[in-house]
Amino acid sequence: MVINVGPQHPSTHGVLRLILTLDGEQIVACEPVIGYLHRGLEKMMERRPYRHNIPFTDRLDYLAALSNNLGICQCIERLGGVEVPERAQYIRVLLMELQRIASHLVFLGTFGTDLGATTMFLYAFREREMVLDLLEECTGARLTYNWVRVGGVPDDLPEGFGQKVLDFAKLFRQRIEEYDMLLTRNRIFRSRTQGVGVLPKETALAYGCSGPVARASGIPYDIRKVAPYEVYDRVEFDVPVFEDGDVWARYLVRMEELRQSLRIIEQVLRDMPDGPVQTKLPKIFKPPAGIAYSRVESPRGELSFMMVSDGSPNPVRVHIRAPSFVNLSVLPRLLEGAKVADLVAILGSIDVVLGEIDR
Amino acid sequence: MIEAITQFFKQYPLLWTFVKAVVLASFTLVIPLAVIYVERKIAGFIQSRLGPLHVGPQGAFQTAADALKLLLKEDIVPEGADKRFFYLAPYIAFISTVLCFMVLPFAPGWVALEMNVAVLFIIGVSLFNVVSILMAGWSSNNKYSLLGGLRAVAQLLSYEIPMVLSVLAVVFYTGSLSLTGIIEYQVKHGWNIWHPPIMIAALIYFICALAEINRTPFDLPEAESELVSGFNTEYSGMRFAFFFASEFANNFFITAFAAALFFGGWDGPVLPPIVWTFLKVFVMIFVFMWVRWTPPRLRIDQILRFAWQLLVPISLANLLFAIALGVR
């Protein structure tokens, strides 16, 4: 039996379509069909000056828009050799980690809903609302922030922002305990996730999986550690790595990352120096000819921008290596022999965002 | 006045039964409104939100408004559907629920059809529900509905067995197949729930009841996130309302049945019997909803394994236990 999951389906988290071949409730083959959200962003970026492209990146991974902003800005900075003031680097790290918490909370909520625990959704979104309120106070937007600039950030943090973030961090530690009680210690939740959708380490490497998917399979691949950017080499944090490679491990990685993000936030707020937040740049920005790439650990994995410049104000080529795009390509392997009910658990645990898959 | 009306109907027993049936059918249609409202409020409480708020005081008329909307919606039949079965399925689901209510005693003498094999009757007619789900899933000509229908049949049939075995434990223990008889036994000897074999039976009944009314963690047949609500995906308007109503009426019935079997039915001090029945039912409905909004959903193979490897053997042993204790 061939069954068509999506493009309109409550569990595909966007307009993803999977053509499943079933034998009863067993999945025999799976073919993902993507491109329903294709906007040709990379081509659009070729027609615009470098810095005009930042708002486009908000529309890639719309759950972690700040990571995308940072990715493209870093790429342009490397291409043009732009220095970023220290305070701006600290602010960037602070915002990135807040963004990571917000993004992982969406994962938690939707993952719970996929498995039938609808209450988790509302609990997770209650806290996400607080993060979004914080980010709104700083950037003025709640989803498409457009807040990182080439050579820094547009403005300093608002007054009293640090204290609010610390208050949130204190409260959020207790809330993580609540999630543990609701999901992590639930026998049914464990039996739905443990041993399901196992991704062996070799497969994860060969497919180029990154982010929590890779770390759940035993690959300690975190750009923040492997190739530290901004001030990640000055803060202390652990990278959770699990060996099992199943849905359960991917869930645990993200839960642990929530705690580690809080650790980073507290250290960053403690160490943040005073100073300017932006470097002065010429009105018309012309980087020298060449190729540059940047790597950012977005909540979904390795987000990489690659730019080719020929010395003119517009880039010749902008390429976006979207973590979800690569992580999704391993899905057919994960689904071989799985049950239909496992489909939503496995797909949910990869945590794809169709905006960056289709670009 | 009331005496005169009853006297009049007593002369025509057929007409009298008909009137009672109509009253119960309307009851079956109205009670879901209350149950759904309660469910929404409880869900809101558990999920730290408010639930319906604007239609009527505290949103009390929200479900009535929703029902009205469903009545006014277009009745869509998918192309390629098996029309006869597609039309028939919701009504069979509804009728099986109404039939169950026919033999349920709400208070002493408040029973539409006094039947000395009421327990067997209920077990029999409630199985029509399974038939209607299979009919709906099959006739919709939709693969998701079919999967939902098949899952429903596998699950409901598997859980029917331990459920019936645990009900039979009560029957053997009290020595009566009539619900009124079972309740009267409990009025004399204390509630069944306090007797060891029935305690286990009640626990098994509780688990099976969750499965029978398709509640999380057993809500696979209509798994929202996998099967897009399963067997009733293709239904709209009035037909969907019938499915929905019969599901929530079933929810009410299965708890009322449990109240009669385990908690002494109308038995209770001070308050009038009918109030006690409803009180027990709504306390149990609250527990059901509490469970529904907390854990995630199980997988079909896990559910079936649980039923056949755990519930069936335990309930069988428990049945023998009850027979041994019940024989006097």
Next chain:
Amino acid sequence: MNQAIENLLQRFGEAVIEWTQVSPNEVRLTVSASHWRDIAQYLHDDPLWQMDYPADLTVWDTGNEFGVYLRLWSSVYNHNVVVLTSISREEARIASLATLYPGVDWHEREMYDMYGVIFEGHPNLKRILLPDDWEGFPFRKDYVAEPSGNPLHGPQPVN
């Protein structure tokens, strides 16, 4: 790293047109397209390289030729390698790495989709983001975006 680079240069000689060590753990190679697959295979297998992680693959159009960019990472040594090459626009063909690195499968399909580069030996080279009946390759610099060329149509039924 130095020993590894030396071995590579010795092994492939002229095929490595240019190389620069960007940082202690990153090297950038420009190679000839005819040795594309061999060099990738070598980087993957050689015990001093062990580039087992395909990080990225893409193509760009300068207007005169296509550039191809491949980025690899070694989970053993934490080394990065960027391999660059160029192919002609008229005869846009290059060996596929999809059987070597399954992770570049979708990248190659996307590049075929957008630039029309034929990856020889790819197991399933067809359009991925655009509809199967799309005319032309939209990321080429000479592509003319003309709505009439690719009219919109509804979804196609499956079985």
